[in-house]
Amino acid sequence: MASSSSQVNVHPIQWxxxxxxxxxxxxxxxxxVLRLMQVTQASPINAILHAFDTPLATEALQFTLLEAALSTxxxxxxxxxxxxxxxxxxxxxxxxxxxxxxxxxxxxPIVAAAxxxxxxxxxxxxxxxxxDLRTETGVIQWFSELSGWAHPGHMLALVxxxxxFNLSLxxxxxxxxxxxxxxxxxxxxxxxxxxxxxxxxxxxxxxxxLGPSLLVAATYTFFFSFTSFALVKWLVPGANTVxxxxxxxxxxAGIAFYRTEASLLVLGLALIQGAFMLIILTGASKxxxxxxxMLALHDEQANRKLRGNAPRIQRWYVFAIITITSLPFxxxxxxxxxxxxxxxxxxQGWTWTLDGWRQVYQGxxxxxxxxxxxxxxxxxxxxxxxxxLPTGYALASAFHRLERQGKRKLANSLDxxxxxxxxxxxxxxxxxxxxxxxQWFPSMFQxxxxxxxxxxxxxxxxxxxxFRPAFTxxxxxYEEQIELLNLPLxxxxxxxxxxxxxxxxxxxxxxxxxxxxxxxxxxxxxVRVGSWDSLSIMVDQLLSRPKFDPLVMPTAMAAATTLxxxxxxxxxxxxxxxxxxxxxxxx
Amino acid sequence: MFELKNLRKSFGERVLFEKLMLEIGExxxxxxxxxxxxxxxxxxxxxxxxxxxxxxxxxxxxxxxxRRIINPEIGMLFQRxxxxxxxxxxxxxxxxxxxxxxxxxxxxxxxxxxxxxxxxGFQGRNIGQLSGGEAQRVAFARALLQSPxxxxxxxxxxxxxxxxxxxxxxxxxxxxxxxxxxxxHVTHDEEEANRMADRIIRWSDLVSH
Numbered sequence: 001m002a003s004s005s006s007q008v009n010v011h012p013i014q015w016x017x018x019x020x021x022x023x024x025x026x027x028x029x030x031x032x033v034l035r036l037m038q039v040t041q042a043s044p045i046n047a048i049l050h051a052f053d054t055p056l057a058t059e060a061l062q063f064t065l066l067e068a069a070l071s072t073x074x075x076x077x078x079x080x081x082x083x084x085x086x087x088x089x090x091x092x093x094x095x096x097x098x099x100x101x102x103x104x105x106x107x108x109p110i111v112a113a114a115x116x117x118x119x120x121x122x123x124x125x126x127x128x129x130x131x132d133l134r135t136e137t138g139v140i141q142w143f144s145e146l147s148g149w150a151h152p153g154h155m156l157a158l159v160x161x162x163x164x165f166n167l168s169l170x171x172x173x174x175x176x177x178x179x180x181x182x183x184x185x186x187x188x189x190x191x192x193x194x195x196x197x198x199x200x201x202x203x204x205x206x207x208x209x210l211g212p213s214l215l216v217a218a219t220y221t222f223f224f225s226f227t228s229f230a231l232v233k234w235l236v237p238g239a240n241t242v243x244x245x246x247x248x249x250x251x252x253a254g255i256a257f258y259r260t261e262a263s264l265l266v267l268g269l270a271l272i273q274g275a276f277m278l279i280i281l282t283g284a285s286k287x288x289x290x291x292x293x294m295l296a297l298h299d300e301q302a303n304r305k306l307r308g309n310a311p312r313i314q315r316w317y318v319f320a321i322i323t324i325t326s327l328p329f330x331x332x333x334x335x336x337x338x339x340x341x342x343x344x345x346x347x348q349g350w351t352w353t354l355d356g357w358r359q360v361y362q363g364x365x366x367x368x369x370x371x372x373x374x375x376x377x378x379x380x381x382x383x384x385x386x387x388x389l390p391t392g393y394a395l396a397s398a399f400h401r402l403e404r405q406g407k408r409k410l411a412n413s414l415d416x417x418x419x420x421x422x423x424x425x426x427x428x429x430x431x432x433x434x435x436x437x438x439q440w441f442p443s444m445f446q447x448x449x450x451x452x453x454x455x456x457x458x459x460x461x462x463x464x465x466x467f468r469p470a471f472t473x474x475x476x477x478y479e480e481q482i483e484l485l486n487l488p489l490x491x492x493x494x495x496x497x498x499x500x501x502x503x504x505x506x507x508x509x510x511x512x513x514x515x516x517x518x519x520x521x522x523x524x525x526x527v528r529v530g531s532w533d534s535l536s537i538m539v540d541q542l543l544s545r546p547k548f549d550p551l552v553m554p555t556a557m558a559a560a561t562t563l564x565x566x567x568x569x570x571x572x573x574x575x576x577x578x579x580x581x582x583x584x585x586x587x
Numbered sequence: 588m589f590e591l592k593n594l595r596k597s598f599g600e601r602v603l604f605e606k607l608m609l610e611i612g613e614x615x616x617x618x619x620x621x622x623x624x625x626x627x628x629x630x631x632x633x634x635x636x637x638x639x640x641x642x643x644x645x646x647x648x649x650x651x652x653x654r655r656i657i658n659p660e661i662g663m664l665f666q667r668x669x670x671x672x673x674x675x676x677x678x679x680x681x682x683x684x685x686x687x688x689x690x691x692x693x694x695x696x697x698x699x700x701x702x703x704x705x706x707x708g709f710q711g712r713n714i715g716q717l718s719g720g721e722a723q724r725v726a727f728a729r730a731l732l733q734s735p736x737x738x739x740x741x742x743x744x745x746x747x748x749x750x751x752x753x754x755x756x757x758x759x760x761x762x763x764x765x766x767x768x769x770x771x772h773v774t775h776d777e778e779e780a781n782r783m784a785d786r787i788i789r790w791s792d793l794v795s796h
Contacts, residue, residue, distance in 0.1 A: 014663060102589065182669070184665050184667070184669040185664075185671060187637050188663075188665060188669035189682065190636075190637070190657050191635055191637075191657055191661070191663050191683045192662075192682045192683050192729065193659060193682070193683060193684060193686045193733055194682030194683065194684065194686070195682065196657075196659065196686050197686070200686065201658060204671070204674075204682060205671070207674040208656075208671070208674070209673065273791060
């Protein structure tokens, strides 16, 4: 297709953006490793071997692998029937159901932690139903004594929370494949000897078609459970994942002649975690490529109509999961208005109160007030948006132009280099900055917007992922026509590209805002040195207060409710903009 | 040898057909000629057990077939060839190889049917590389490997151009006759029916509303 070279060549500014982004992703991590090597005088291999010799580290690694495996298993067990029911039958309001099931995934982890804490704690729904996962009495105690497992309740609490968090991944990857699968594939196989038994149909049809989607969902679930921080911190007292141990030790790492043992452990664990994550993400990327090939097969609406409504048992199952999905949110809200109190008859009970809201508003139990924390969070989120959105757009546009020049391999290689922060966890990025940048350049301690840096680094790969396929779908015909019309720069951009990218812009905006508002791991490490509390840090600080004070929980839950409402409002506004401007769904 | 007795099918208020009677003999090819949307495909789906009739009986060699149970003696070729993109040509055809038959002879049997439909050497080909006519011949080869007693053909050449369609119809007739397979072929194209069938029945003569 004919196009002018100016439209296809990568602009020098875009090259500059690529260099800055790749450097910003790699340099802090490299500096972090160098700093830790300098203060410990140990090579990476020695640090890894030392970690494998340290019980604290090996226990954390074992615990991480176990909880991630169990979380993945439970998520798939719940998610597969859910995706099957949603994908194969006709549902009124299927888009709304899908959107609601996606909400946990964009919920700030600290809000999820607070929600599950409210569900599991005394006065919560689960103890009321006889399942005490927190203090492990009753049936959990019985199971613990029978099996010899020290804290099965804590593990179950964490695994349930991870399943809640990652369920949307199974639906996201499996449901469209099921919905768009050619119905004749199934029917034809039934008529052939190769499809006579259940096992043969699984072997010849279901596994080849659904396997890649299932494996993508499983690897991502494993990845997010592996790097879980806020949920582990609050639901599993006394145990650590590699991520939470890094978060715990990270604050004192990288300082010369101070707790060298901690620095050595951080270096070893970070390298082990990095290696694990690289393997998991490589697998996920491979499965995702196979999954993409299986998509867009048949008209979804026609398929659904063919099968009609779901059987009653599947309808009940879907509604039960949707109800359960909403429980942590409701628990946070309710717990913000409820205080532990001594009743008139002398028994321990609960009263309704606004004291928690009053206390969080006045900042009586925290270093700053609710509005100040909200202001900080919004400032970080808006700055993240202002940087990540145009940068992600510029990167995706540059990669697209390289592709149009026939340099697909170069485009993909640069894309992978920009993805480096994604292969490191939030805590590792935070550590990279704290240990890498701040220990080498202490003057950066003064920079109050420092948390924006890890937020941008972590969200950028997602914005590129959103814009890149959108660019590929753009018809160059529109751009070429605009060139011939000699319009002013902005109008030319809008009519040639911008108007077709409203959907991706809205989705990238909502992800940037939601992610930055809820980010916990990296901010947790940053604000301890910068003392700029965001809402998620405020919730964490409030939850950390001694629980003998009956106002601790309602105050923390009021802060969590505020963060939840602000995040969902941002998502809703973006969704409204996307729909009202005719943005597409298929991003 | 294959008999449909008093079949009735309705969708809600709409009666698609009732008191439908049809009998086909050993090695006979019958073409049913009718307009699109009249219910021809539904009839074939009922014959092979993918759908269920409201009333009536289906008999194969005088044995009553259970409702909505797939019978391995009946094969079906859909309007668009149903080939699995995750499998190559050989593996797609191999799905028709009888389960439990010696595995070492599978490749030989697949090559034999592919050669029979003039696609010798196509085993390793990717499904995406096939033309519409080739894809339908692969589906046909798979149905042949299954060795059914009755083959149901649901406008199998609709996705290829006119010239190829008529050539394929003639070839298919030859292949069915060589393998002594009875068939019910439905189409809206009279010329295609003429090339295929021993006997042509108009849909309107088959059903009473």
